[in-house]
Amino acid sequence: MLFKYPELLWAFFLLLIPILIHLFQLRRFKKTPFTNVKLLQKVVAQSRKSSTIKKWLLLFSRVLVLSGLILAFSQPYFAKESASYAKETVIYLDNSFSMQAKTENGTLLQDAVQKLLQGLPKDNTFSLFTNDKVFTNITLMDIRNELLSLPYTYSQLGFKDILLKAKNFFSEDEKSVKYLVLVSDFQNRTAIQESDTLGNIQTFMVRLRAENLDNTVLDSAYIAEVNAATIDLSVNLTTTAALETIPVSLYNDDKLIAKTAATFDKNRKSNVVFTLPSNEVIRGKIEISDIGLP
Template sequence: MQLQYPELLWGLLLLILPILVHLLRLRRYRKTPFTNVKVLQRIFSESNRSSQLKKWLLLLARLGLISALVISFCKPFITSDNTDNKKDIVVYLDNSFSMQARWKNSNLLEHSAQEILQNFPEDFRFSFLTQSESFTQVRTKELQQKLLNLEFSPATLTAEEIQLRSSALFSSPDSTERELWVFSDFTGWKPQAWEEWNGARVKALPIEAETRQNISIDSAFLERSGTETLDLIVLLTSDADMERSAVSLYNREVLIAKTGVEQGAGGDLEAQFTIPADTELAGTLQVSDSDLFYDNTLYVSLSKPGKIRVLSIGAAPADYLSRIFTSDTFTFLQSSLRELDYSILEQQHLIILNELETLPTSLSSPVLDFVEQGGSLIVIPSENTQISSYNQFLNGFGSGLEQRSDSDNLITSINFEHPVFQDVFEKQIQNFEYPKARIHYGLQGAFQQIIGFQDGSPFLAGRDGIYLFAAPLSGVNSNFRKSPLIVPTLYSIGRGSLPRADLYFQIGQKAVVDLEISLQEDEILKLQTPGYDFIPLQQSFSRKTRLYFGPEPAVSGNYEIDYRGDTLQYVSFNYPRLESIQASTPSVVPSTFETYSDASSLIAEYQNTTRVTLLWKWFVILAVLFLMAEMILQKTMR
């Protein structure tokens, strides 16, 4: 037997009181003479023996009463043989989006939460873990409101993350027996990641959705269908019949289009909307589905594109540049070095140093400031370039020019993986009419090759918005200007100097948005959507402001970029579609897990192995019995 409060045993000192009372309570007898002394002597002796027995029995009853009461207050108990080591429990409740799947009249998450509330004792102590939150050593009754109001989380934890976070919640003593109880549908779980883990004994309560049929809007992208229109292509996946399904497009709250789902050339399900090219859109794409409803919506946004300002500095002919940087997308200016207005440099998005023989400090210094402020730069050397002058400028970017070579060199390789050519070519071109350069310079530094010569040296290299050609582009030195490759190359560089914001971004991934606005010192931009707003990390340049996204936002939707109470444009964020991709795959519980059909069987096993029998009630009953014995002795014995 063990005592919960052994310090109360000091109460046994109260046993001294009945003993003292017994010793001090001596009765005095007065002698009275009688004629028949023999008879009186016999009666006296019998009466005295009966009184002594009563006193001893009363003493024992009182000692027993006090002892039983003191021990009952010490909370005595006995434990089973399996409770030598205390169990340390961590309960992991999966609240990912896949738990939205239907189960009877609720969903998987609500059912799992009710299992915990209905079967766990109110004073049951454990640590609690979800996708986004954790609680150390709490009782069931303390988590009641949290479980009733638990929301779905876009986060998807890997096996390593679950193991690491649960290990942090376990108590530190090694003698403690650790158990991880998992409530999940086990969608996307990788059993092999749990085979080597010995951090805890894992007990699983898998729950199966009634149906795994799901319709999901996977992604959307734009295609130009004409000079005045854009095609918005929406890709979907479905385990159900999509013949009667339709995708709706809303601009804010107004339904502007609705179309059916068709099978594309590649076998994918897709829907197509044609919209004006200059549309300003805070769009919501929706499809009806009763299972995983989070992936039935995709938020997209379009802003009216501003014109990109391009400045060419140099005496070399620039008519081919004006034909590439057309007025519908760009504002193109050309100036010689002698006539250059330096005040307009900071207003540009892209500057082209077009075959200058030398780069004077008066030019290189403001251009360097321009690049540091986020501007883009193209450097095209001339036939008679002063290499030392160029290298003094280019060394600040970790690059430079080497000696000139006068031998012909074919331009034969294209780095299709470079961001300049992203989404430019439908397929990688292996055979085309190779342009060539009559003279060219070697390029130094760690710039990434974009276009290369036949001998493996770079013809065009770039990094972080700075692009360096190895040869002049004038007609007598190279026929690259007549190659079809020059148009997508320079056009893509120009568009990239102020890229149009993506249709949407994925929550949790890093993203950057450039805005055509310059902020004052104390000004900030704020993003807001109904019920949620935040201030993103932002960097202000002389010509633009750059917004950085990562941990925030945490909620999907179309966000207004607010500046002084006005909306500059919209930007959209969506939850990852990983749960949708995994929803149709069979769930697999790792073989190392012990599985249970419901929480009642799990908690029953736990209570059987950690059973504690409380004895204080029995000692209270024993005290009552001693009290009754004393009363009976007082009434019946003389």
């Protein structure tokens, strides 16, 4: 038998109080002499014997009640056989761009990191991987700084890829208890299916939700027209928010070379065109500033 709060078992020392009260009778009786009590001697003897039995029963009842209360508050339970097995924990932490969405505690990724720092035991060994980083057989203190400064990435593992990658971190010990914890916003493109399982590995999904689910995206970019001196680059955008316009920037590496405003129609779609010189090589990057999501 195990106890959820074993420190409360120290309260059993309180049982000494009723025992001491019983052993050292605190009540003092005043003797009153009578002229002749010979006829009452038998009754007195029986009364004392009955009183002694009642006192022992009262002591037993008090000890029993106090013991029951102490055991109830310490919450005893019987552990399963698997409780003695070794435990292995693997954590997948999503650090894709969508994890930049805002919550009341910062971004989704920052919120997830804080919850891991607060919830994971400091001395437990586990493995953790993201979309682009891997940490094996470490403790929380080993990667605390790395977690706090974890960068975002454009790459995102699919759900099946996450399961296959996580499987490599577990040992082949069939008796060990294996836990896989997935922390992500679980976008639809991860294609989660109930049939995707890892056998005896217990999988827990921690889904994070942003305060604002509106999103503006760059649907496509393509060359619309080619002239002798210029090239027209057409960019299509879509939004789920009630936006009228949004700035769209074009970079050559990290240098801003053009900027315009995309105006959305009633279908929440927009198209902008950038005119570029045809005789110049451009390492282009198109960027928008979404609501709380670079």
